[in-house]
Amino acid sequence: MRVPLLDLKAQTASLRAAIDAAIARVVTSGHFILGPEVEGLEVELAALCGTRCAVGVSSGTDALLMSLWALGVGPGDEVVTTPYSFFATVGSIARLGARPVLCDVERGTLNLDCARAAALCTARTKAFVPVHLYGRMARLEVLRAACPRVPIIEDAAQAVGAERQGVRAGAVGLAGCLSFFPSKNLGAFGDGGMVLTSDQSFATRLRSLRAHGSTPGRKYHHEIVGGNFRLDALQAAILRAKLPHLESFSAARARNAARYRALLGGVPIELPPAEEPGERCVYNQFVIRAEKRDVLQDYLKQHGIGTEVYYPVPLHLQPCFAGLGYGPGAFPEAEDAARTSLALPIYPELEAPQLEYVAEQIRAFYGA
Ligand SMILES: Cc1ncc(COP(=O)(O)O)c(C=O)c1O
Known part of the structure; x- marks a missing residue:
């Protein structure tokens, strides 16, 4: 018998008609950049995860990078996180010139040991980036109680829909970062990601950053420097076909x-x-x-x-x-x-x- 680690073809086959219809909808509409599919997915995922807003971005990595960027993380800042995760968790902090301050994980869950992480907080600590590894939420209540003023950017790439103490992954901190990499629980047909947040002004900043820092509603006017970090409409439509399942x-x-x-x-x-x-x-x-x-x-x-x-x-x-x-x-x-x-x-x-x-x-x- 052969048992692969993951069988993406099986899932696609079971949802083929809905996925084909979603793709056809985008192709027929001609609306390939942002637009109704991305907005629809944002609304649906915010509702599922329990946040006021969601901003579709190009990948889970970019969700992390943009969240830290929107927070103003840069040289001279410290960000406390785990050494046991996918590269992007620490990579995003380093790319912004901040110092990743690492803290060991718990023996059982392999999530950040939040009590020890809280003890690493200094005047330079700009954020915590805990990871909900393998789909299990980290003990964020410990971080919140010990350091209520330090924002938490949740790396929820592996944990869409996970829950702890009545709150879903991505809805505890200032921002929650999802990945739609094909192997994730909600996987696209390519790269994609989402930042969940209940802070409207943070969401507005993210929407600006994903479109070259342009001022919303004022094309070709830039108050901040951003980049191209948009979620594809095609991916959004495919994800919407999968979301009900x-x-x-x-x-x-x-x-x-x-x-x-x-x-x-x-x-x-x-x-x-x-x-x-x-x-x-x-x-x-x-x-x-x-x-x-x-x-x-x-x-x-x-x-x-x-x-x-x-x-x-x-x-x-x-x-x-x-x-x-x-x-x-x-x-x-x-x-x-x-x-x-x-x-x-x-x-x-x-x-x-x-x-x-x-x-x-x-x-x-x-x-x-
Ligand atoms: C914990 C974690 N963080 C971040 C990422 C980055 O996501 P992406 O591959 O969508 O950039 C992943 C997955 O790849 C991940 O597992």
């Missing part, structure tokens, strides 16, 4: 996670922590921890099973961030996660026999 995708991911937990009990690996009361994890990834990770990955590959290591090198050990001065041993939890994590197939269209086969092969590897 997001809840069922998330439910299927959660069912798959529960099934893995049931089937992998007693195997000497660490499973992701169970959800806490009031927490809803959307399982963009289901990441186990295994001591013999590389050998296990190889074994599963030989048995037709796709897996992935998110992330093999923590960000403080990337050559481009050597100048930050963090060496090996600086963040033991992040480094241990890099050594032992392995993501298993969890996508919504994964069929029960496929999931059972994955669990069976893991059990066989351990002789369980």
Whole structure:
């Protein structure tokens, strides 16, 4: 049996008619830049995530960059974040000339240890950028209570629809950054992203920045310098065709996670922590921890099973961030996660026999 880590074709096939209709709508309208599809998606996602506004942008990376940029982050500023994430989290801070101040992650969730992050706050701290890794929200209530005046820019790229204490990912901080990279829970047919915010003037600034800093309603007049960071109308239309199914995708991911937990009990690996009361994890990834990770990955590959290591090198050990001065041993939890994590197939269209086969092969590897 073959079980890929992700099967985008299966999802496209199941929604083909709606997607084709969405694409045809844009082609017929001739409205390719911003316009009704982007505005429609903004309204629908703001409603789903619980914010007043949403601004469609070119990618999750650009959502982060623009949020920090709109906040005025620059040289001399510090931004506290995690060393265990996709590159863009720390990359966006560095690109603006600010200093990423890194803080280790929690052992179980691999999210930023918010109590320790709060302790790193100084007069130069311009923002926190916590990541809701793998679809589980970080404990932002801890940051808010300890440092109420420091804005939080949530990296919610992997967590659309996740919830904690009654609030959805992206709706806790000043801004929430979503990614529509195809492997995300809400994936486009290319790049795309969104900034969620309930601050109207922040949203207005983002709308200006994504269109070369032009003054809204006054074409070719620029009060600030921006760039081209727009979400494509075609991508927005495709995402709107998928959006009504997001809840069922998330439910299927959660069912798959529960099934893995049931089937992998007693195997000497660490499973992701169970959800806490009031927490809803959307399982963009289901990441186990295994001591013999590389050998296990190889074994599963030989048995037709796709897996992935998110992330093999923590960000403080990337050559481009050597100048930050963090060496090996600086963040033991992040480094241990890099050594032992392995993501298993969890996508919504994964069929029960496929999931059972994955669990069976893991059990066989351990002789369980
Ligand atoms: C945690 C995290 N942050 C940021 C990004 C960047 O998003 P994009 O690929 O849309 O630029 C991603 C995904 O790729 C991500 O997983």
